[in-house]
Amino acid sequence: xxxxxxxxxxxxxxxxxxxxxxxxxxxxxxxxxxxxxxxxxxxxxxxxxxxxxxxxxxxxxxxxxxxxxxxxxxxxxxxxxxxxxxxxxxxxxxxxxxxxxxxxxxxxxxxxxxxxxxxxxxxxxxxxxxxxxxxxxxxxxxxxxxxxxxx
Numbered sequence: 001x002x003x004x005x006x007x008x009x010x011x012x013x014x015x016x017x018x019x020x021x022x023x024x025x026x027x028x029x030x031x032x033x034x035x036x037x038x039x040x041x042x043x044x045x046x047x048x049x050x051x052x053x054x055x056x057x058x059x060x061x062x063x064x065x066x067x068x069x070x071x072x073x074x075x076x077x078x079x080x081x082x083x084x085x086x087x088x089x090x091x092x093x094x095x096x097x098x099x100x101x102x103x104x105x106x107x108x109x110x111x112x113x114x115x116x117x118x119x120x121x122x123x124x125x126x127x128x129x130x131x132x133x134x135x136x137x138x139x140x141x142x143x144x145x146x147x148x149x150x151x
Contacts, residue, residue, distance in 0.1 A: 027061070035067035041111050042070045049073070054110070055136040059129065064121050070111040071133050073140040078107050082138070098131055105133030 046054045053073040061067045074082070085100035109130075112119040122129060 027063075030063055031061040031067050034061065034065075038066050038068040038111065042068060045070055045072070045110050049110070053140060055140055057129075057133060057136055059122065059126060062125065064118065065125060066112055066118050066122065068111075069109065069122065069129075069133065071105065071108040071137040071140070072110045074104055074108050074137050078104060079141060081107075082134075101132075101134030101138070102128075102130040103134065104137050105130035105135070108137035109133055 042054065042056055049072050054070050056068050056070050059066055059069055082100045082104045085103060086095040086097045088095050106123075109119070112122065
């Protein structure tokens with residue numbers, strides 16, 4: 001066996017780590033560029049709806065997805081639907097808080113907008129994110145109630 005054909009594992013490991021670091025740096029640059037776009041759109045929504053009525057959520061970024069998403073404060077009919085979904089039925093069936101949060105999250109998502117392909121990609125590549133978004137939207141209701149002296 002010739003020494004010319006053997007590779008030092010520490011050299012191979014160093015090269016693998018360097019490739020991985022380059023990949024992560026490129027992803028971080030792409031995430032920062034996307035976050036700048038996201039922030040510009042979210043700022044417009046905060047002006048439209050009021051800063052206290054918008055919550056942002058950082059998403060585990062990958063190309064084609066937003067880095068940040070935004071939900072607005074739910075409206076009374078949306079909260080009624082949420083409560084109807086979580087309460088037990090007259091038959092004794094347990095309500096579904098995850099389904100309720102997911103419905104609320106999809107209803108209150110304002111960025112990315114409905115016609116933006118990132119929105120579909122978000123729900124496809126990050127299943128369950130709608131539940132997290134619904135929980136954030138629900139927090140806006142609680143905060144609003146507290147601010148108004150009802151909480």
